[in-house]
Every structure is written in C-alpha cells, then in structure tokens.
Amino acid sequence: MATVFLVLMLTLATLGALDWLLVLEPRLRSEAQTTARALAHAEARSLQPLIGSRSHQPKIQMIRDAVSEMLILTDANTERPFFSAISIEFAPPWVSASFAMGDDSCTDCFANEIPLFDPNSGDLMAILRIKSSPVFYQAMRDDMRASFLIWTAGLLALMSLGWWALSLFQTHSDESDVRAAAIFNTSPIPLLLISRPHGTIIDTNGAATHLFDAVPLSYSRISDLLDRHSFEQLLLVEPGTRLAFETELHLTGRDLPVKATATALTLDGRELLVVGLIDITEEKAFEKRLAAEKEKADAASRAKSTFLATMSHEIRTPLNGILGFTQVLANGDLSRDQREHLELIDLSARNLLGVIEEVLDFSRIEAGKFSVRESSVDLPLLLDDTVRLFRAKAESKGLELVYREATELPATINTDGLRLRQLLGILVDNAIKFTPRGGLEVEVEIRESEQEPLLIFKVIDTGIGIAESELPKLFEPFYQVDQTSRRPFGGTGLGLVIARNIAESLGGTIAVTSEEGHGSCFTVSLPLLISDQPATLPSPLSKRRVSASTTNNRALVVDDDPINGKLLVYLLQARNVIAERVESGSMALRQIEHATYDMVFLDLHMPGLTGWDVLEELQKRQLNGKRNYPPLIATTADVQKDSRERLLADGMDDFLAKPVEAGALDEIIERWSPVT
Incomplete structure (x- = not known):
C-alpha cells in the first residue's frame, strides 16, 4: 500500500510540474510579452511626430533624448528598466541617421519591431526595434x-x-x-x-x-x-x-x-x-494584486472603447458636412474638372469612413462585444445583393466579376445575415483592391463532410498574390504584407482580422491559398443550417405617403454645429420641407412650446442641454401622461450596432445617422409626414 501511495504522490508531483512547465509558465510569459508589446507600441507613438518626412530631416537629437528617457523607465516594484535596448534604422535618404542605444545583450528580453511611417505620404521612414525587459514576467x-x-x-x-x-x-x-x-x-x-x-x-x-x-x-x-x-x-x-x-x-x-x-x-x-x-496570506495578497491588475486592464479596455466611440463621433461629425455639401455641390452646374475633384473628395471621405468602421469593429472584437444573431436568411437574395453591390466597383477598374453558385443551394438558412454579408463584402472588396487587371470569381457550393454539410464560399482573383512566407501572418491585427507593390493599395490591416472573427463566430473557418504574382483564393467554410422558416425581412415601415400638399410640413433642426445644422436644413428644404434651426436644447424647448412642427431632428451631443435632456424635459411636460410634442428623430454620429435600439428604448421616435444618407432622410420624411 505504501508503494502505491508513493507512486500516487510522484504522479501528482509530476503532473504538477508538467502543468507548471507546459501551461502556467508559458501562459505567464505570453501575457508578459503582450504587455511588453503594448508598451513598446505606446512608446513608438511618442516618437512618431519626431521622425520627419521624406522632405524633412528627422529630429535626431530630440529622438535620441526621447529614446534616452524611454531607457530609464523602470518598474516601481522591482526598479528594473522596462527596456534594455532601442535602435532606429532610417530608410533612404536618412539612413545615415540610424542609431542604437542601450544594452543589446539581453537574451531573455522581448524583441519588438515597429515600422514608423511618413504621416503625409505614408512611406516607411524608419524601423524602431525595442528590446523589452521581462520585468513583468519574472515578478x-x-x-x-x-x-x-x-x-x-x-x-x-x-x-x-x-x-x-x-x-x-x-x-x-x-x-x-x-x-x-x-x-x-x-x-x-x-x-x-x-x-x-x-x-x-x-x-x-x-x-x-x-x-x-x-x-x-x-x-x-x-x-x-x-x-x-x-x-x-x-x-x-x-x-x-x-x-x-x-x-x-x-x-x-x-x-x-x-x-x-x-x-x-x-x-x-x-x-x-x-x-x-x-x-494562504501570500496567496490572497497575490490574488488581490492579480485582481487589481485585471481591473486596471479592464479600465484601460473601457477607456479605449470610450475613446474610440468619442473619436468616431468627432470624426464622423465633420465628415457629415464634407459628404453632405459634396452632394449638394454635385447637383449644381460644374465643369468636368470640378466634378472630378468633387468625386475624389467624396471617395476620400468615404474611405476614411470605412477605416473608422473597421477600427470600431476591431475594438468590439478586442472587448469581447462582437456578437452574432441568427435568424432565417434568404441565401440567394443575400448573395445576389452582395455581388451586385460590388459589380459596379469592379467594372470601374476594368475587372470582370463572375458569380457561380451550385444549383442545389437552399432557399433559406439559419445564420446572421448582416455578418455574413459583411464577411463576403470584405473578401470581395479586398479582391478588387489587389487586382490591377483580369477579374475575380465568387463561387458558392455545398460540400459534404463527416460531421455535417458545409456551405463553401470562395473568392478567387487574378491579383498580385501573396508570398508563401507571408501567409501565416495574414490574419494578424494591423498586418500588411510589406511589399512595395502593395503599398499603393492602403488599408488598415484589420479587414481580414474582422473576416476571420466573423467566420469563427458563425461556427466556421477561413483559409487562403496564394502565389505571388498569380492571384489568391480565400475559402470560407460554414456549417449549413437549413431553415424551415420563412426568411426574416426588415420590418415594413409605416407607409405614410407624402402627397403634393405636404409642402407645408415643418421641421425643427436642433444642432450646435453650424455646418451640420445648415446642411440638414438645406437637405430638408430641397425636399419641400419648411425647416429652421436652433443651436441649443434650451432654444429647442422654447420653439417646440410656441410653434407647431411635424418632426424635430435632435442632435444628441450638445453643450448645455443634450438631446437626452430635451427628451426628458418634454416627457415631464406631458399633460396627464398624454404626449404633446412632435416626433423626435435623434441625429448622431454614434453608429454602433445597438445604438438605434438603445435610442428607441430611451424614448426617441427615430434615428438618423451621420453622415446623412439621402435615402435614409427620404424614408424618415416619408415615415413622419402627416397622412393626407
């Protein structure tokens, strides 16, 4: 019995040692390496304004001073430096300005290589190499x-x-x-x-x-x-x-x-x-330290999400003015060159809008808030709409977009239609972007497997392709293949990360095969869940047709931003709506009390009384619980997935996102114009 017990103890000790060596210690090191990488990227951003540009000499002394300050940063508990060595290798024409500082002999340090780009042209200016001390990990x-x-x-x-x-x-x-x-x-x-x-x-x-x-x-x-x-x-x-x-x-x-x-x-x-x-005093103290560190990390994540939402609002608000007045100018008499310039302005603004959406989606992925909602989806209609959406873009580049589908495709499936459309859109858009000539194919088929049938989507292009050595890194955040031939195509490097997350959230996988110079093939495999329910369609809007006598419709625009307020007034007047604007929530309350309006466009983010404050005050003024104020349409640049549902639940009657789309504005006017 003693022998059995001894064998049991040795087995437990061995399992404990293996658990430490194979699970706990590698996990600690991975977490520490992630922390070191985040710190290195944060310090790299402080050097970005000093690197200059192709036409201006880098501020070498200031860069050296900044690097010196980075090298003396130490951990408050262990007094060990965060960084052991930092070097900067400048690209031509400033190669001679390259330098290195610190002790490069550390064998246990985490190495990070961070590219620094010209803020004006986007060209690579330098490579920042930072060796981070494993101080986080060792303690x-x-x-x-x-x-x-x-x-x-x-x-x-x-x-x-x-x-x-x-x-x-x-x-x-x-x-x-x-x-x-x-x-x-x-x-x-x-x-x-x-x-x-x-x-x-x-x-x-x-x-x-x-x-x-x-x-x-x-x-x-x-x-x-x-x-x-x-x-x-x-x-x-x-x-x-x-x-x-x-x-x-x-x-x-x-x-x-x-x-x-x-x-x-x-x-x-x-x-x-x-x-x-x-x-277990020490263990409890360690747990408290871990909980405090987790709370700090959670607070940082919440702060980042709040920052991204705020920046999204602040960027989308001026974009609303740019896109809106670009459309207004495009309706006037313009020369050919002027119209071309306006089209370039509109394209650039919409590209910036796409970048913002990608960053927000990536933020949701990091925060664990990226979710899917399954429902019955009309698969042929979804595929047809997606292909039609990108066909004009492909033809504008002289590319042929071919769509092939298997004849046995089911009419309806259970999936998240919005996410599936987004996934296919990312892949088709990438194929168009990286294909200078030739064309692309979108193929859909059903493939039998041992567990369950699979729905297979393939996006095949004749574009510039990807080197085999670069394929394993393709789905990493912010990663872009570092080839001179790819730089003109731009992008954030987040599209494929989002695509992979969508595929995995839908229970599937995404894979890529490619040959440099001969195109790429992206394959998405999803479980085929055939639905016996009719496809879920958007809820039909209350059809309030605007008759010829609706020229007396009155609207109040409440917006502290003069550009966006003026734009919305102009767009409403162009649609035969009598519109006027006030600049604050308090002025809006006075106008609503003394004048009659068919609809009120209410900006949510205003100094003083916000849009929510105006809504709350109007609800308080109801007579015996009976509503006595016009429909309130929230106008906001906050376009996160649940924004509309949250606003409607709070008491708003409708939602108009910025930048304002003409079709969305037409629907709102039609929906809330008095029935005649």
Missing part, C-alpha cells in the same frame, strides 16, 4: 512559482499525513502509535487533533505552535478560532472522508486566512478530527 513567475511549490508540498504532505494517521488508528498497534505521533509532531503542516462533537482541541503540533505564535490552551474549543459556518462544516465530516475549505482563524489581534483540510476517524471508540492548516 509574476516568481510569486506564482513559490505559491505553486508551497501548494504542491502542502498537498503531498497532507496526503501523507492522512494515510499514516488512518493506518495508525486502524491497526491500534504501539508501533503505529509512535509513528503517528512522530508524524503529527514533526509535520511541517500545522495540525490540530479535535474531539467531536464538541470540537475540543486535544493536541497541536509544533508547526501549529509557530503558526499561532503561542500554543493554544489544552482542551480549548475549535469554535473559538473559526466562524460558525466553518465550525458547522467540520462537525458534518463523516469518518473516512475528507473536507477541504478556505476560512479565517480569529487570532488575537488579527484574522489569518488559511486553507483547512479535515479528516474524520474513529479511535478507541472516540470520534476525532485531524485538521491541517496552511497559511
């Missing part, structure tokens, strides 16, 4: 390793003690009594021998004496040390069983957190408990 590793070793040793010791104690009380031999007493007294684990049912402490060992700083009085009660719940748990332990739990010992002047293990046995007709105690 956490040492703490966790010590805790792990103590736990392992304690567990093995408790198992050993329990076996020997049980053997002692079962055999009733003098030799076993002596051995058990020796184990009890010399065990490194604090032990208490307790008589039931009253919980009287019969004996303690030397380790318990050291733990308590004084030997408990003989025949004192365990209930004096434990809370009522823990004491009741001990009394319920049956002979031959073991109970493990965490509690606190109420000592003189302090509460000591411990992990307790209780084993019940019967000796000479007496019911006894052997209780082992392990001081």
Whole structure:
C-alpha cells in the first residue's frame, strides 16, 4: 500500500510540474510579452511626430533624448528598466541617421519591431526595434512559482499525513502509535487533533505552535478560532472522508486566512478530527494584486472603447458636412474638372469612413462585444445583393466579376445575415483592391463532410498574390504584407482580422491559398443550417405617403454645429420641407412650446442641454401622461450596432445617422409626414 501511495504522490508531483512547465509558465510569459508589446507600441507613438518626412530631416537629437528617457523607465516594484535596448534604422535618404542605444545583450528580453511611417505620404521612414525587459514576467513567475511549490508540498504532505494517521488508528498497534505521533509532531503542516462533537482541541503540533505564535490552551474549543459556518462544516465530516475549505482563524489581534483540510476517524471508540492548516496570506495578497491588475486592464479596455466611440463621433461629425455639401455641390452646374475633384473628395471621405468602421469593429472584437444573431436568411437574395453591390466597383477598374453558385443551394438558412454579408463584402472588396487587371470569381457550393454539410464560399482573383512566407501572418491585427507593390493599395490591416472573427463566430473557418504574382483564393467554410422558416425581412415601415400638399410640413433642426445644422436644413428644404434651426436644447424647448412642427431632428451631443435632456424635459411636460410634442428623430454620429435600439428604448421616435444618407432622410420624411 505504501508503494502505491508513493507512486500516487510522484504522479501528482509530476503532473504538477508538467502543468507548471507546459501551461502556467508559458501562459505567464505570453501575457508578459503582450504587455511588453503594448508598451513598446505606446512608446513608438511618442516618437512618431519626431521622425520627419521624406522632405524633412528627422529630429535626431530630440529622438535620441526621447529614446534616452524611454531607457530609464523602470518598474516601481522591482526598479528594473522596462527596456534594455532601442535602435532606429532610417530608410533612404536618412539612413545615415540610424542609431542604437542601450544594452543589446539581453537574451531573455522581448524583441519588438515597429515600422514608423511618413504621416503625409505614408512611406516607411524608419524601423524602431525595442528590446523589452521581462520585468513583468519574472515578478509574476516568481510569486506564482513559490505559491505553486508551497501548494504542491502542502498537498503531498497532507496526503501523507492522512494515510499514516488512518493506518495508525486502524491497526491500534504501539508501533503505529509512535509513528503517528512522530508524524503529527514533526509535520511541517500545522495540525490540530479535535474531539467531536464538541470540537475540543486535544493536541497541536509544533508547526501549529509557530503558526499561532503561542500554543493554544489544552482542551480549548475549535469554535473559538473559526466562524460558525466553518465550525458547522467540520462537525458534518463523516469518518473516512475528507473536507477541504478556505476560512479565517480569529487570532488575537488579527484574522489569518488559511486553507483547512479535515479528516474524520474513529479511535478507541472516540470520534476525532485531524485538521491541517496552511497559511494562504501570500496567496490572497497575490490574488488581490492579480485582481487589481485585471481591473486596471479592464479600465484601460473601457477607456479605449470610450475613446474610440468619442473619436468616431468627432470624426464622423465633420465628415457629415464634407459628404453632405459634396452632394449638394454635385447637383449644381460644374465643369468636368470640378466634378472630378468633387468625386475624389467624396471617395476620400468615404474611405476614411470605412477605416473608422473597421477600427470600431476591431475594438468590439478586442472587448469581447462582437456578437452574432441568427435568424432565417434568404441565401440567394443575400448573395445576389452582395455581388451586385460590388459589380459596379469592379467594372470601374476594368475587372470582370463572375458569380457561380451550385444549383442545389437552399432557399433559406439559419445564420446572421448582416455578418455574413459583411464577411463576403470584405473578401470581395479586398479582391478588387489587389487586382490591377483580369477579374475575380465568387463561387458558392455545398460540400459534404463527416460531421455535417458545409456551405463553401470562395473568392478567387487574378491579383498580385501573396508570398508563401507571408501567409501565416495574414490574419494578424494591423498586418500588411510589406511589399512595395502593395503599398499603393492602403488599408488598415484589420479587414481580414474582422473576416476571420466573423467566420469563427458563425461556427466556421477561413483559409487562403496564394502565389505571388498569380492571384489568391480565400475559402470560407460554414456549417449549413437549413431553415424551415420563412426568411426574416426588415420590418415594413409605416407607409405614410407624402402627397403634393405636404409642402407645408415643418421641421425643427436642433444642432450646435453650424455646418451640420445648415446642411440638414438645406437637405430638408430641397425636399419641400419648411425647416429652421436652433443651436441649443434650451432654444429647442422654447420653439417646440410656441410653434407647431411635424418632426424635430435632435442632435444628441450638445453643450448645455443634450438631446437626452430635451427628451426628458418634454416627457415631464406631458399633460396627464398624454404626449404633446412632435416626433423626435435623434441625429448622431454614434453608429454602433445597438445604438438605434438603445435610442428607441430611451424614448426617441427615430434615428438618423451621420453622415446623412439621402435615402435614409427620404424614408424618415416619408415615415413622419402627416397622412393626407
């Protein structure tokens, strides 16, 4: 039996060591490397304004000073530097300005290579190489390793003690009594021998004496040390069983957190408990530090999401003016050159809008808020709409867009139609972007597999292709193949990351095959979930047709931004709506009280009274709970996925996103014009 027990202990020790080497320590190092990479990227952004451009000499001395300050940054706890070495290698024509600082001999450091670009042209100006010290990793590793070793040793010791104690009380031999007493007294684990049912402490060992700083009085009660719940748990332990739990010992002047293990046995007709105690003060302190670090990380993530939402609003607001007045100018008499310039302005603004949407989607992925909503979807209609959407773009580049589908495609499937359309749109748009000549094909088929049938989407192009060595990195965030031939195509490097996340969220996979100079093939495999329900269509709008007599419709535009307010007034007047604008929520309340309007376009983000404040005040002014104010259409640049639902739930009647689309504005006017 002793041999079996020894083998069991060795097995547990081996499993514990393997768990540390293969799971815990690599995970700690990976987390530390991620933290070091984030810190390196944050410091790189501080150097960006100093790198100059192709036409201006980099500010070398200022860069050196900034690098010197980075090298002296240290961890507050260990006083070790965050970075060991930093070098900058400038691209032509400033190669001679390259330099390196710090100690490059660190073998355990995390190396990060960060490209710095010309802010004007987007050309590569320099490569910043930062060696980050593993200071984050080592402190956490040492703490966790010590805790792990103590736990392992304690567990093995408790198992050993329990076996020997049980053997002692079962055999009733003098030799076993002596051995058990020796184990009890010399065990490194604090032990208490307790008589039931009253919980009287019969004996303690030397380790318990050291733990308590004084030997408990003989025949004192365990209930004096434990809370009522823990004491009741001990009394319920049956002979031959073991109970493990965490509690606190109420000592003189302090509460000591411990992990307790209780084993019940019967000796000479007496019911006894052997209780082992392990001081977990350090473990609790470590858990608190981890919780604090997690809270800091969560706060940073929330701050980043808030920042991105704010920046999205701040960028989309002026974009609304740019796109809106570009459309207004395009309706006038323009020369050919002027119209071409306006089209370029409109294209650039919409490209910027696409970049903002990609960054927001990536932010949702990082925050774990990227979700899918399954419903019954008309698959042929979705595919046809997606291909038609991109056919004009392909033809404008002289490319042929071919669509092929299997004849056995089901009419309806269960999936998230919006996300599937977004996924296919990213792949088709990429194919058009990176195909200078030739064309692309979109193929859809059903493939049988061992588990379930799969729905296969392929996007094949004749574009510039991707080198085989670059394929494993293709789905990494912000990664773009570093080839001169690809730089003119631009992009954030987030599209394929979002595409992969959508595919995995829908239960599928995405793969790519490519040959440099001979095009690429992206393949999406999704489980085929055929639906027997009719396809879910958008809820039909309340059809309030605008008749010829609706020229007296009146609208109030509430917007503190003069450009966006003027634009919306102009667009409404162009649609035979009498519109006027006020600049604040307080002015809006006065106008609504003294004039009659068919609809109010209410900006949500205004100084003073916000759009929500105006809504709340109008709701308070209702007569006997009866609404006495016109329909409120929220106008905002916040276009996150749940924005519309949240606004409608708060009491808004409709939602108009910025930049304002002509079709969306037409629908709102039609929806809220009085029925005639």
